[in-house]
Amino acid sequence: MLAAGFRISRLSIKMNQNIGHTSDSYAIFWHRRDLRMNDNTGLHHALLSGLKVIPLFIFDTDILSKIDDRGDARVEFIVKQLDQLRQAYQRYGGDLLLKIGKPVRVLDELQEQFNLKAIYTNTDYEPYARQRDQEVADMLKSKGVGFQSFKDQVIFEKDEILKSDGSPYTVFTPYMKKWKEKLLTTGIRRYPTENLMQAIIHARFDPSPSLADLGFYGLNLKFPDPKLDRRIIFNYEKNRDYPALDGTSRLGIHLRFGTLSIRFLVEEAERLSQLWLNELIWREFFMQILYHFPHTVYKAFKPAFDNIRWLNDEHLFEAWRRGQTGYPMVDAGLRELLSTGFMHNRVRMVVASFLCKHLLTDWRIGEAWFASQLLDFEQASNVGNWQWAAGSGCDAAPYFRVFNPSLQAERFDPQEKYIRKWIPELGTSDYPKPVVDHDFARKRAIEAYKKALSV
Ligand code: FAD
Numbered sequence: 001m002l003a004a005g006f007r008i009s010r011l012s013i014k015m016n017q018n019i020g021h022t023s024d025s026y027a028i029f030w031h032r033r034d035l036r037m038n039d040n041t042g043l044h045h046a047l048l049s050g051l052k053v054i055p056l057f058i059f060d061t062d063i064l065s066k067i068d069d070r071g072d073a074r075v076e077f078i079v080k081q082l083d084q085l086r087q088a089y090q091r092y093g094g095d096l097l098l099k100i101g102k103p104v105r106v107l108d109e110l111q112e113q114f115n116l117k118a119i120y121t122n123t124d125y126e127p128y129a130r131q132r133d134q135e136v137a138d139m140l141k142s143k144g145v146g147f148q149s150f151k152d153q154v155i156f157e158k159d160e161i162l163k164s165d166g167s168p169y170t171v172f173t174p175y176m177k178k179w180k181e182k183l184l185t186t187g188i189r190r191y192p193t194e195n196l197m198q199a200i201i202h203a204r205f206d207p208s209p210s211l212a213d214l215g216f217y218g219l220n221l222k223f224p225d226p227k228l229d230r231r232i233i234f235n236y237e238k239n240r241d242y243p244a245l246d247g248t249s250r251l252g253i254h255l256r257f258g259t260l261s262i263r264f265l266v267e268e269a270e271r272l273s274q275l276w277l278n279e280l281i282w283r284e285f286f287m288q289i290l291y292h293f294p295h296t297v298y299k300a301f302k303p304a305f306d307n308i309r310w311l312n313d314e315h316l317f318e319a320w321r322r323g324q325t326g327y328p329m330v331d332a333g334l335r336e337l338l339s340t341g342f343m344h345n346r347v348r349m350v351v352a353s354f355l356c357k358h359l360l361t362d363w364r365i366g367e368a369w370f371a372s373q374l375l376d377f378e379q380a381s382n383v384g385n386w387q388w389a390a391g392s393g394c395d396a397a398p399y400f401r402v403f404n405p406s407l408q409a410e411r412f413d414p415q416e417k418y419i420r421k422w423i424p425e426l427g428t429s430d431y432p433k434p435v436v437d438h439d440f441a442r443k444r445a446i447e448a449y450k451k452a453l454s455v
Contacts, residue, residue: 024052024201025050025051025052025115025117026051026052026053026054026114026115026116026117026201027046027049027051027052027053027054027116027117027118027119027120028046028053028054028055028056028107028110028114028116028118028119028120029042029043029046029047029053029054029055029056029119029120029121030056030057030058030107030119030120030121031043031055031057031085031096031121032057032121032122032124032129033122033124033153033256033257033258034122034152034153034258035057035078035081035082035085035257035258035259036085036258036259036260036261037085037088037089037193037194038192038193038194039190039191039192039193039261039263039264040122040152040193040258040261041122041150041151041152041191042120042121042122042148042150042152043055043120043191043193044191044192044193044196045120045148045150045191046118046120046199047193047196047197047199047200048196048199049118049120049199051117051118051199052199052200052201053120053199053200053201054097054110054114054200054201054203055085055089055094055095055096055097056096056097056098056099057082057085057096057097057098057099058098058099058101058103058106058107059098059099059100059101059209059214060101060102060103060132061100061101061102062102062103062128062132063128064214064215067216068372069372070216070217071216071217071218071219072216072372073219073221073223073341073375074253074375074377075211075214075216076211076216076218076219076220076221077223077253077257077375078257079208079209079210079211079214080223081257081259082096082098082208083208086098086208089200090204092197092200093197093200093202094197094200094201094202094203095203095205096205097205098205098206098208098209100209100213100214103132103136104132104135104136107119107136107139107140108143111140111143111145116145117145117146118145118146118147118148119136119140119145119146119147119148120148120149120150121133121147121148121149121150122149122150122151122152122153122258123149123150123151123152123153123157124153125153125154125157125287125290125291125380126290126379126380127290127294127297127379133147133149152191152258152262153255153262154262154283154284154287155179155183155262155263155266155284156179156182156183156284157284157287157288157291158287158288158291158292159288160182161175161178161179161182161284161288168288168289168292168293169285169288170289170301170394170395171394171395172281172282172285172395175281175285175288176278176281176285179281179284180277180281183266188263188266188267189263190261190263191263221340221341221375223253223375224250224251224253224254226251226254226259226260228249228251228260228264228265228268229249230268230272232246232247232248232249233249233268233269233272233273233276234272234273235247236248236249236272236273236275236276237273237275240275240345240346241346241412242346242412242413242418243332243333243344243346243347243412243413243418244413244415244417244418244421248344249276250342251265252342252374252375252376252378253375253376255283255376255378256375256376256377262280265280266280282381283378283380283381285384286378286380286381286383286384286385287380287381289301289380289384289394290379290380290383290384291380296383296384296393297379297383298364300387300390300392300393301387301392301393301394301396302392302393302394302396304452304455305390305391305392305449305452305453306392307451307452307453307455308360308362308448308449308452309360309448309451309452310360310361310362311359311360311361312360312361312362312365313359313361316359316361316435316436317355317359317365319432319435320334320351320354320355320359320361321334321369322334322338323335323338323422323423324432324435325354325432325434325435326432326433326434326435327354327405327406327434328405328409328416328419328423328426329347329350329351329405329406329408329409329412329413329419330350330351330354330405331422332347332413332418332419332421332422332423333347333350333351333422334351335422335423336422337370337373337374338373340375341373341374341375342374342375342376343374344418346408346412347418348370348385349385349389349403350403350405350408351366352385352386352389352390353389353403354403354405356386356389356390356391356445357402357403357441357442357445358402358405358436358438358441358442358445359435359436359441360444360445360448363386363387363389363390363392364386366386366389367382367383367386370382370386391449399446399449399453400446400449402441402442402445402446404438404442406438
């Protein structure tokens with residue numbers, strides 16, 4: 001059940017005689033994937049515009065209505081994060097306006113209500129967001145209201161890192177080298193907002209909608225803190241491949257929702273670990289791939305891979321999804337995902353390869369499952385990495401290299417600490433036998449791939 005849109009209460013209008021009907025001119029700063037106030041490019045520019053700024057977040061019903069799981073933890077994360085953001089604005093005498101609806105309609109109503117001069121925001125590069133923003137920009141243009149969108153969630157966007165012939169990179173290493181070279185020349189510019197806060201409107205808006213108002217319920221998951229643990233980054237190279245260790249930052253969700261600034265993280269990475277910096281560059285690499293090749297959401301990056309005759313056995317997929325394949329490394333990862341919304345990167349590679357190759361299941365099915373479960377779900381990274389695992393993506397491992405899940409476990413979880421944490425019944429009759437024999441599955445996968453690629 002979705003509550004009707006929020007309106008500025010009468011009380012707030014009384015308290016703030018200026019809102020909506022005086023000589024002040026207003027701009028909106030529209031938060032989307034940047035749920036923070038500090039070092040925020042679009043907000044920084046809005047505050048310098050000379051207009052009174054109304055910070056806004058819209059619960060986009062076009063997105064919410066497509067989420068089947070009403071216990072989706074990401075909605076809970078957003079609601080919690082917005083509470084904190086609201087409090088941050090309130091400390092400066094302002095507030096965050098929260099609306100529920102279709103963005104183009106909500107913004108149309110607001111531009112009439114406030115006689116807005118401009119809307120500021122930060123660019124979102126995903127296919128849906130691009131379409132939505134184009135619609136919003138067209139509507140605003142027809143009403144004579146400006147729409148300004150800034151680069152904020154990446155260091156280098158869509159077409160800033162191109163080959164010398166102007167085409168996009170499709171291989172990571174040369175992209176990464178060019179990215180680092182360019183950073184040396186541009187440096188990193190931060191966008192502080194704390195000292196500009198006198199430009200926000202002084203108002204109190206209606207209370208925030210609860211999860212129930214949005215039609216969701218909470219699971220009370222513990223979300224990782226938006227804090228960079230420098231010790232982890234310093235030891236990243238040594239520890240990052242061992243899922244039993246606290247060896248990675250767990251900041252994916254904060255990068256996804258912009259609760260931390262990428263500029264801050266890249267500055268720290270430059271000091272602490274080039275390898276970790278490379279991971280942040282992988283994120284941008286996949287973002288520019290998705291931008292230039294948006295069809296890769298549905299189709300193989302290398303078209304021949306669309307000829308693979310997937311088995312797509314529902315029972316095997318169910319066993320995989322529930323962590324019941326009889327391969328401990330695979331099952332531990334999928335159980336970790338089910339109960340925490342996180343899975344270690346090494347294990348993500350093993351479970352994805354297992355689904356595509358051992359179970360000959362279409363990578364799009366696995367991609368959709370991860371998309372529904374991962375707290376750090378990022379369309380570009382998820383699609384890019386799934387295509388990598390299936391062998392169909394840019395810069396993917398050759399198709400005949402098939403991970404052996406048992407060897408991966410021996411190598412990266414030698415004491416079975418990770419596996420036993422998630423599979424307490426390991427070694428008893430309650431744990432299933434392998435759903436498929438490794439050697440048989442490996443040969444079958446190679447045959448299926450070879451056949452598809454020779455068409
Ligand atoms: P760290 O190791 O601390 O890395 C820091 C950040 O760098 C990450 O938070 C992430 O933003 C970025 N990063 C790291 N590795 C990659 C990578 N291979 N590709 C792109 N960005 C990377 N990452 C997502 O952010 N969202 C996804 O939906 C996603 N789906 C994946 C699906 C599969 C099949 C695989 C194999 C990997 C996927 N990854 C995804 C990449 C990677 O597994 C996660 O980014 C990482 O495990 C998150 O943990 P962390 O925050 O501790 O990462």
